[in-house]
Amino acid sequence: MRLAPVLLPALLIATSSHAAPRETRIPEAAIATATQLRAQALADDTGWKIVESLTTEVGPRLAGSEADARAVEWAKAKFKQLGYDKVWTQPVTFPKWERRSEHGAVLGAHAQPLALTALGGSPGGTVEGEVVRFADLASLQAAPDGSLAGKIAFVDYTMPRARDGGGYGMGSRIRGDGPSAAIRKGAVAYLMRSAGTDSHRVPHTGNTHFDAGLKPVPAAALAIPDAEQLARLIALGSTRVRVALDCGWNGEYTSQNVIGEIRGRTKPDEVVVIGGHLDSWDLGTGAIDDAAGVGITMAAGHLIGQLKQAPARTIRVIAYANEERGLYGGKVYAESQAKQIGKHQIIAESDFGAGRIYAFDTSPAEHAKAAAKQIADVLAPLGIEYTPGKGGPGSDAGPSAERGVAWGSLAQDGSDYFDLHHNADDTLDKIDPKALAQNVAAYAVFAYLAANADGDFGSAPKEPAPPKN
Amino acid sequence: MRLAPVLLPALLIATSSHAAPRETRIPEAAIATATQLRAQALADDTGWKIVESLTTEVGPRLAGSEADARAVEWAKAKFKQLGYDKVWTQPVTFPKWERRSEHGAVLGAHAQPLALTALGGSPGGTVEGEVVRFADLASLQAAPDGSLAGKIAFVDYTMPRARDGGGYGMGSRIRGDGPSAAIRKGAVAYLMRSAGTDSHRVPHTGNTHFDAGLKPVPAAALAIPDAEQLARLIALGSTRVRVALDCGWNGEYTSQNVIGEIRGRTKPDEVVVIGGHLDSWDLGTGAIDDAAGVGITMAAGHLIGQLKQAPARTIRVIAYANEERGLYGGKVYAESQAKQIGKHQIIAESDFGAGRIYAFDTSPAEHAKAAAKQIADVLAPLGIEYTPGKGGPGSDAGPSAERGVAWGSLAQDGSDYFDLHHNADDTLDKIDPKALAQNVAAYAVFAYLAANADGDFGSAPKEPAPPKN
Numbered sequence: 001m002r003l004a005p006v007l008l009p010a011l012l013i014a015t016s017s018h019a020a021p022r023e024t025r026i027p028e029a030a031i032a033t034a035t036q037l038r039a040q041a042l043a044d045d046t047g048w049k050i051v052e053s054l055t056t057e058v059g060p061r062l063a064g065s066e067a068d069a070r071a072v073e074w075a076k077a078k079f080k081q082l083g084y085d086k087v088w089t090q091p092v093t094f095p096k097w098e099r100r101s102e103h104g105a106v107l108g109a110h111a112q113p114l115a116l117t118a119l120g121g122s123p124g125g126t127v128e129g130e131v132v133r134f135a136d137l138a139s140l141q142a143a144p145d146g147s148l149a150g151k152i153a154f155v156d157y158t159m160p161r162a163r164d165g166g167g168y169g170m171g172s173r174i175r176g177d178g179p180s181a182a183i184r185k186g187a188v189a190y191l192m193r194s195a196g197t198d199s200h201r202v203p204h205t206g207n208t209h210f211d212a213g214l215k216p217v218p219a220a221a222l223a224i225p226d227a228e229q230l231a232r233l234i235a236l237g238s239t240r241v242r243v244a245l246d247c248g249w250n251g252e253y254t255s256q257n258v259i260g261e262i263r264g265r266t267k268p269d270e271v272v273v274i275g276g277h278l279d280s281w282d283l284g285t286g287a288i289d290d291a292a293g294v295g296i297t298m299a300a301g302h303l304i305g306q307l308k309q310a311p312a313r314t315i316r317v318i319a320y321a322n323e324e325r326g327l328y329g330g331k332v333y334a335e336s337q338a339k340q341i342g343k344h345q346i347i348a349e350s351d352f353g354a355g356r357i358y359a360f361d362t363s364p365a366e367h368a369k370a371a372a373k374q375i376a377d378v379l380a381p382l383g384i385e386y387t388p389g390k391g392g393p394g395s396d397a398g399p400s401a402e403r404g405v406a407w408g409s410l411a412q413d414g415s416d417y418f419d420l421h422h423n424a425d426d427t428l429d430k431i432d433p434k435a436l437a438q439n440v441a442a443y444a445v446f447a448y449l450a451a452n453a454d455g456d457f458g459s460a461p462k463e464p465a466p467p468k469n
Numbered sequence: 470m471r472l473a474p475v476l477l478p479a480l481l482i483a484t485s486s487h488a489a490p491r492e493t494r495i496p497e498a499a500i501a502t503a504t505q506l507r508a509q510a511l512a513d514d515t516g517w518k519i520v521e522s523l524t525t526e527v528g529p530r531l532a533g534s535e536a537d538a539r540a541v542e543w544a545k546a547k548f549k550q551l552g553y554d555k556v557w558t559q560p561v562t563f564p565k566w567e568r569r570s571e572h573g574a575v576l577g578a579h580a581q582p583l584a585l586t587a588l589g590g591s592p593g594g595t596v597e598g599e600v601v602r603f604a605d606l607a608s609l610q611a612a613p614d615g616s617l618a619g620k621i622a623f624v625d626y627t628m629p630r631a632r633d634g635g636g637y638g639m640g641s642r643i644r645g646d647g648p649s650a651a652i653r654k655g656a657v658a659y660l661m662r663s664a665g666t667d668s669h670r671v672p673h674t675g676n677t678h679f680d681a682g683l684k685p686v687p688a689a690a691l692a693i694p695d696a697e698q699l700a701r702l703i704a705l706g707s708t709r710v711r712v713a714l715d716c717g718w719n720g721e722y723t724s725q726n727v728i729g730e731i732r733g734r735t736k737p738d739e740v741v742v743i744g745g746h747l748d749s750w751d752l753g754t755g756a757i758d759d760a761a762g763v764g765i766t767m768a769a770g771h772l773i774g775q776l777k778q779a780p781a782r783t784i785r786v787i788a789y790a791n792e793e794r795g796l797y798g799g800k801v802y803a804e805s806q807a808k809q810i811g812k813h814q815i816i817a818e819s820d821f822g823a824g825r826i827y828a829f830d831t832s833p834a835e836h837a838k839a840a841a842k843q844i845a846d847v848l849a850p851l852g853i854e855y856t857p858g859k860g861g862p863g864s865d866a867g868p869s870a871e872r873g874v875a876w877g878s879l880a881q882d883g884s885d886y887f888d889l890h891h892n893a894d895d896t897l898d899k900i901d902p903k904a905l906a907q908n909v910a911a912y913a914v915f916a917y918l919a920a921n922a923d924g925d926f927g928s929a930p931k932e933p934a935p936p937k938n
Contacts, residue, residue: 052701055698056579056698056701056702056705057578057579057702057705058579058581059575059579059580059581059698060581060582066580067580067581070578106528109526109539110525110526110527110528111528111535111536112527112528112529112536112754113529115893199894199898199899200669200671200894201671201753201893201894201896202669202670202671224898225894225896225897225898228897228898229524229525229528229754229896229897232521232525233525233526236525236526284670285581285698424584424670425668425669425670425694427670427694427698428694428697428698429668429693429694429697430668
């Protein structure tokens, strides 16, 4: 179907000076195979077994830790065991941050411990001071310069629960930007209510950063019950707290992106890229973040590899190194492929837990919309809605998408994700094997159909955006 | 109504050689006042405020800790503030057990931390050894003597969820008897899956003991996800673990039962006793265990004290010392009242959380059954069923009941109790203020009606049972 010019969206008009590409379509035979693959994946427990294996045998795997190296060896072995045609690695180098111990306590007449955890990137140190509570980041930013001299800033923002994780935008800004804002006001330490939606004594860690020119101070997140307790104590009167963190930077480390490929039959040098990240925070065993993504995509590739006939293009599954401390693996991959953008059919990452997928989208390319709709039609029986214009590339897929790789988005139900995200409760028992299998089915369908399309999804080189903080 | 002899239950026949006491009845005026009290209590937040105050201002209050003394001062001040006529204390002396630090870790190829907590009474020590898993206590007890030499015993029993907490019987036996069983088989340390029903990284502590003649070994409970992880690792092959506990006995401590009284109008020397325990384990803030019991009974007494006319008998509310390490406060109280058994109208303790009360019972005394039924009729609109023969005295009420004090039982819905019991998650946010108010209403009705009865509930001195282990 061709759209009349009057209906063309702005984006297409903007690019209409280029030669109009041929419309991409997916052959009926591929649709039929994908439909079988879908049923097979729903009845298969390979994804679950991969998640169980990684979280049990390796456990927590903070980038740069001893377990990071074990995770890399695990991934290489697992790809081979799953029958991938080619397994290779890419070195990923980054500064290593370590957590050794952490303690918090209310001092004085109401003395009691506080459950807290250092934010990734925080320096160590033991600090005591009066706590000043702010309801949100803007209130802290609005405090007069120097007003927190010798004091501890505490941002007590309550992150709302949402299927799409929408509350995390503010939650992660409070984690990322809060410490620098506190330092500018004179604070000697920074505390935040965890960016989470649970009610357990399991504080949520996650990355922070310090603006150039500022002297970093200890920065930590309180478990949600502890944040509420601290707020109650502050309401009673002046409250002093001790924050004692032993953590910090310790040299450089080189980990690996671990990559497995199911070789394409007719266009082996063109790739559909799916994956998850291999590293995790150290507090839990990284089950939903992101053993699930690794398991979902490894299993999807494996099931495609088990078909009688390989897909036209290569399926490349990446277990990315060090996503958590700043998309290191995703950036290295994107850079390594800078001259291969056009060889990338599409890229997608699973990095939002193990909840059921409820929505599908791809990057906007008018000539690929019919093909996207064909994929959506095979996804629909899985309870997945086609929602053009509502998706975006996953975390490690971002750097590739910025360079022009077309992306796919399979949005997971994240209603419970921030109960577990970056905390000690991120363990295998939180994953529903049936929901995981639905994810595997969706990724298998998506990757297989994209790999067999006649035509592309719009990948084309572009200048990457300037790096963010 | 008199029962025909053929219908008399066995118990009554057994006691029928004694002079038959006059049937106890509650005057209609008292019923009317209790009905008003019930409505007033449901709309009152005194109970909630007491729980908030204790858990916030004192926080965790392990018997013998610095916070124990603060809790005693808090309770004295709170009784006075709530208008109690008399506030007094009873010294309670016990050996002090301290927790300083605790760590667990899997060693070797699958190295990772394990969330565990020392059992109360455990010695300190750092032990490494291969773990041997037992599905239940009987399996451990059936292991050949010496078969665990140099090894760590692990009892991996899954406690079922139940409204009446029925699964805790086995859970607490595994905690209490497991360590000695393990030592007899040669084990160098003892691990158990927490006696809990949650799925969080918050291990459940609780009291253990070591049989005479055995050399104690470090004994700890794993968080439930960690117990499952350890079981998976053991299924993969030989698994060595390090258990490092810094804890143990440290002299004696004298705490206090703190007692508040609403003086009776016509029989001030006769008492209705209600209460909860003031101490808590150290991991949470002791909200459901047992700030709730303290708050419920303090508030009930307070509301009775606010009536225009005091009840006939005295309402005595006890905040017991050191329930957790062995009913020390309850035993001291019972002993102190050994010659006052007949002055005790009835005793009840609230120590099963803050869930709604669903059942009422009293100790069997045929002449008081009609009065019990009268109380039950006023409780019924609160959703409370009269269940004769199904209740029992609460923890600290036990030693008094053993000496012959009649008891009342207001059974709370404990479906969620063992999600929080003795772990770090026992915090204020877990309490539903409306359910708490229902508890206050029930205790107020019960205490007020029992205090105004014409006649008794069967209290009479008897020899206490020999002490249990």
